Amino acid sequence: MNKCTICEKETKNKCSNCSQAFYCTAEHQKLDWKNHKSNCHPFKIAQDEEIGRYLTTTRDIKPFEIILQEEPLVRGPSQITAPVCLGCLNTIDSNQYINCEKCNWPICEEQCGNCSEHIAECAFFSQREYKVNIKEFINPHPLYQCVSIIRCLLLSESNPHNWNKFEQLESLEEKRRGSMQWKADVDHIAAFIPKFFKTTKYSEDHIMKCVGIFQINGHEVPTSDPPHVAVFHKASYLEHSCTPNLVKTFTKKGKIILWALKPIKKNTHLSICYTDAVWNTAERQNHLMQTKLFVCKCERCVDVSELNTNYNAIKCGNADCKGLVLPSDPKCLDAVWNCNRCNRSEEKFSVNRKLEQAKADLQAMDKTAKNCLRYLNHYQKWLPSFHYYMCEVKIHLVQLLxxxxxxxxxxxxxxxxxxxxxxxxxxxxxxxxxxxxxxxxxxxxxxxxxxxxxxxxxxxxxxxxxxxxxxxxxxxxxxxxxxxxxxxxxxxxxxxxxxxxxxxxxxxxxxxxx
CATH class of the missing domain: 1.20.58 (Methane Monooxygenase Hydroxylase; Chain G, domain 1)
Structure with a gap:
C-alpha cells in the first residue's frame, strides 16, 4: 500500500505509465496531472557508486514504445565550425545574410535574431565596445568556440529553471583537469571570454565547469546543417553501451526522442550508444576516451570476437590455414594477435600496418560501384568478408547498385x-x-x-x-x-x-x- 499523492489515503492504485505516483481515485489522478505530467515517464533516476546517476525502468517497456521526448536545456554551434546563423544554426551563405542590428553577428534573416537563444547573448555581445565583424565564411572561425559556452553561462539569468538542471549534470572536471584538451579550452574559451567580451562576471572555474558539462553531455543534433550540439536533462543520465536498448532520434524542432526497439524488463538500466556502434572496438574505445573520458566495458567491448561476428578479425598469414587472427586481449591495445586455428601469433604493429593501409585506401577511394568492387576484390586476401572495412564498402555498394x-x-x-x-x-x-x-x-x-x-x-x-x-x-x-x-x-x-x-x-x- 502507498499513499495517494493528493489526500495521502492508502491505496494500491498507481499511474499506469510511470508506476511511481499513487492515487486513490481517478479524480485525484486528474487533479494532479498538471504537476505530474512532466515527470510521468516509465523510468526513474537512480544512483550507483561506480556509474553515478542512471535511468532504470519502473515497468516493462513494450517494443517501439517512446519512453521520453525532451526539449534541450541549451543548444549551440559546435566548437569547431565555420560561421553559422546564431538563430537557426544553419550555415551562413556569404551572399545572403544580414548582421544582427544590435550585436552585428551574422544571421540568416531578421526572425533568427529574435529567437530565444539569441536574445540573451545578443545583449551580452552588445556590451563590447567594438562590434564583432565576421567576413570569412568557409573555414572554421575561432569566435564560434565560445558561443555555446556563453549560452550555458547566460542560462542562470535567462532561464534559471534550466540552469538548475544544467548545473546538476556531470562535468568530469577532475578527470579533465590538466589534460591537453583542458589546457586548450582554458586558452581558447575560459581566458578568451573575459578578455574579448570585457567581462568579469565569470571565473575560470565557472566557465570550465560549463565547458565540461557541455562536452560530456552534448548530443550532436542533425536538424541543422551543419549539425549543432544540444544538452538535455533526463537524457543525460542514460548510460552508454555499444549494444544499447534505446534508439535516439530527433524531431524537426530538435527535441530528442528515445524509444525501445525491443521489450525491456522492469528494473533494467537504460542505455544509448555515445559513439558510432558501426565502428570497430578500437575506434569506439578511442572516441569514448577522447570525448567522454572512460573505457567501455560492455559485453561487446570485452569480447575479442565482437559477439561472435569476428568484425575485427583479419585472415591468418599462414597460407595453409583458414583461421582468423584476433587480439589476445581486447582491453590491451598492444596485445599480441593470435590465429584461432593454428595459433600463429602476429604483433600489433604488423596488424596495424595492414589495417592502416586498408583504411587509407578506403578514405582516398572515390566511392563508385566499380571502385568498391575493386577494393573488395583486392582486400579479400587479408580481410574476411565480415571485417568492418569490407562491410563499410559493401554498404556503399548496396546503395550504389x-x-x-x-x-x-x-x-x-x-x-x-x-x-x-x-x-x-x-x-x-x-x-x-x-x-x-x-x-x-x-x-x-x-x-x-x-x-x-x-x-x-x-x-x-x-x-x-x-x-x-x-x-x-x-x-x-x-x-x-x-x-x-x-x-x-x-x-x-x-x-x-x-x-x-x-x-x-x-x-x-x-x-x-x-
Missing amino acids: GKDPKELMVLSEEHLNMKITYSKELINLYEILAPCEVRLLGTLCFELHSAIAEQTRRISSQMNTTPKALLEESLHYVEKCVNYLQYESNIFIEGHILQQARINRDALNMVLKL
Missing part, C-alpha cells in the same frame, strides 16, 4: 544478386552488433526490399506467374524498414525512405490479398 528505380530495372543479374546477398549479410550482422542503429538497418531493409521486388518482377515476366514467396519476402523487409524508421522526421533522408516504404508496404499487402 541500382540507386534509383530506373537503374534497378536495368541492373545486371549478377549485380542484382550481389545487392541482395550483401544486403542480407549486412542486416544479419548489424542486427547483432548494432541493433539500435535503425537508420542504417532501415535503409538496408529498404534496399533489400526493392531488390527482391525487382527480382520478382523479372521472374514474373519470364514465367507469367508471380512467385508468392518472393513477394512475401519483399513485404517482410519493407515492414522491417517501417518499424526501424517509424520515428524519423521527413527532414532526414530516412524520413523520405519511410514515406515510400509505407506506400510500398500497402501496395504489397493489396497484391498478396488478391
